[in-house]
Amino acid sequence: MLATKTIAALATRRVPGSIRLKHTVPDLPYDYNELEPVISAKIMHLHHDKHHAAYVAGLNAAEEKLAEAQHRKDLAGQVALQPLINFHGGGHVNHSIFWTNLIGEKNGGGHLHASPLKTAIEAQYGSLGALSQVVNAKTAGIFGSGWGWVTYNPAIGGLDVVTTANQDMPSTLGHVPLLGIDAWEHAYYLDYNNVKADYFKNIWRVVNWKDVARRYDEAVAHQKK
Structure with a gap:
């Protein structure tokens, strides 16, 4: 339900004159x-320019059809489009998070600085290394395509490690995404072949x-509000 609400909010964006804003692929914040x-430049070009772009194109096309169905007051048509909107919308949102979750080693990648997050990781998992082992084990266990996530779970008031299938978002579980690891083959296969471990x-x-x-x-x- 939360995922549907998130994507529905994206679908109802308007500017003066009732012109629907189209989604676009965000620029990478690095070369x-x-x-x-x-991760090689070859994969980044393919992943960002092709795969993410395909999700954005699919989302825009589905939203156009949704707008038409809403205009016709075709409730069945609107319901039938939701899986498509959730899939492409999830792909767009998940990848938009993924790009900003990453940065090169020379620019600080992999360095967990002193912060409330570091305190929380050490309190719950003992160390960053221990957390990474939990995440990697769960992510490696995904059957097919999906994502591994470090999330904030409001239900426990702390960090959690979850996986989602295909392009489902952590919000489907009521979680807030913090760090996502793309476990689809297109994210790694050109560099690592079948050795996804x-x-x-x-x-990291x-x-x-x-x-x-x-x-x-x-x-x-x-959560404190």
């Missing part, structure tokens, strides 16, 4: 080769912990 050797191990070298910590701070502040 395509920034994450090498962990090495991809899961190496990606390019995690942008400043971004993750900011998301954690915002999640905690929101």
